[in-house]
Amino acid sequence: MYNVREWRHVFKLDPNKEIDDELLERVCESGTDAIVVGGSDGVTLDNVLELMVRVRRFPLPCVLEVSSLEVVTPGFDLYFIPAVLNTTEADWITGLHFEAMKEYGELMNPDELVVEGYCIANPECKAAKLTGALKRPDAEDISAYARLAGHLWKLPIFYLEYSGKYGDVKAAQKAADILSETKTTFFYGGGIKTAEQAKEMGQYADVVVVGNAIYDFPEEALKTVTAVKNSV
Numbered sequence: 165m166y167n168v169r170e171w172r173h174v175f176k177l178d179p180n181k182e183i184d185d186e187l188l189e190r191v192c193e194s195g196t197d198a199i200v201v202g203g204s205d206g207v208t209l210d211n212v213l214e215l216m217v218r219v220r221r222f223p224l225p226c227v228l229e230v231s232s233l234e235v236v237t238p239g240f241d242l243y244f245i246p247a248v249l250n251t252t253e254a255d256w257i258t259g260l261h262f263e264a265m266k267e268y269g270e271l272m273n274p275d276e277l278v279v280e281g282y283c284i285a286n287p288e289c290k291a292a293k294l295t296g297a298l299k300r301p302d303a304e305d306i307s308a309y310a311r312l313a314g315h316l317w318k319l320p321i322f323y324l325e326y327s328g329k330y331g332d333v334k335a336a337q338k339a340a341d342i343l344s345e346t347k348t349t350f351f352y353g354g355g356i357k358t359a360e361q362a363k364e365m366g367q368y369a370d371v372v373v374v375g376n377a378i379y380d381f382p383e384e385a386l387k388t389v390t391a392v393k394n395s396v
């Protein structure tokens with residue numbers, strides 16, 4: 165299932181964090197729709213390849229979320245390419261992407277690349293500090309970014325990112341309303357620690373992303389899959 169429009173839930177695994185074989189197996193066999201390999205610091209080609217090989221033993225899509233040029237490598241089913249909508253630093257919107265086109269343009273298969281319009285709504289998270297997305301967008305701003313991604317740029321994915329912090333449910337609801345009129349798939353990620361939270365965001369987001377909870381609260385994290393899939 166390589167069409168993100170059909171997904172409801174993904175686990176994001178951080179190559180810079182340890183996960184044992186038993187937990188990895190439970191994560192990959194949980195019924196989640198895909199594994200996204202990504203993180204914003206300490207991500208190297210070595211730890212990306214190591215995790216890719218381990219995830220590849222399981223029959224579900226394995227996606228690399230490209231956070232630096234160093235980790236671009238063949239072998240994944242899909243490549244998610246973040247472009248940060250709410251930064252003024254051009255490197256994170258088109259700059260590194262331009263460098264990537266120069267370096268990998270002739271090698272890449274465009275069908276495997278999926279652009280994510282990122283709205284980073286937690287200015288304290290690492291990705292916000294890295295990319296200079298330091299102004300907290302309010303619900304109205306988030307709606308405007310959803311319109312930018314969905315109506316104007318017609319991106320495949322709008323990603324409302326609260327990395328590490330549970331987000332504003334009303335803002336997610338408004339973004340969902342806007343994106344429901346478009347072909348853009350709405351990803352929500354950030355701070356989901358319980359099945360209840362996953363279910364709540366799953367009412368609005370097309371795809372719910374669970375990251376840190378896998379490492380911090382694995383039993384609860386595993387329950388988020390059915391919670392999202394059973395929500396409307």
Ligand SMILES: CC(C)=CCC/C(C)=C/CC/C(C)=C/CC/C(C)=C/CC/C(C)=C/CC/C(C)=C/CC/C(C)=C/COP(=O)(O)OP(=O)(O)O
Pocket residue numbers: 178202203204205229230231232233236237238243245246247248255256257260261262264265268271272273277282289290291294295325327328375376
């Ligand atoms: C044959 C071959 C080589 C094929 C490959 C084809 C290919 C993939 C070509 C590259 C195409 C391309 C356009 C690449 C883009 C290059 C690039 C570096 C773009 C910039 C991306 C970007 C904006 C990064 C900023 C950081 C960011 C938004 C990361 C997203 C992930 C994220 C937010 C993780 C959360 O971080 P985490 O570490 O989990 O944080 P916590 O510790 O707080 O949890």
Ligand SMILES: O=P(O)(O)OC[C@@H](O)CO
Pocket residue numbers: 176325326327328329352353354355356373374375376377
């Ligand atoms: O790690 P958490 O807070 O679950 O966030 C998931 C993902 O959106 C991070 O990019």
Ligand SMILES: [Mg+2]
Pocket residue numbers: 178203375376
């Ligand atoms: Mg993380």
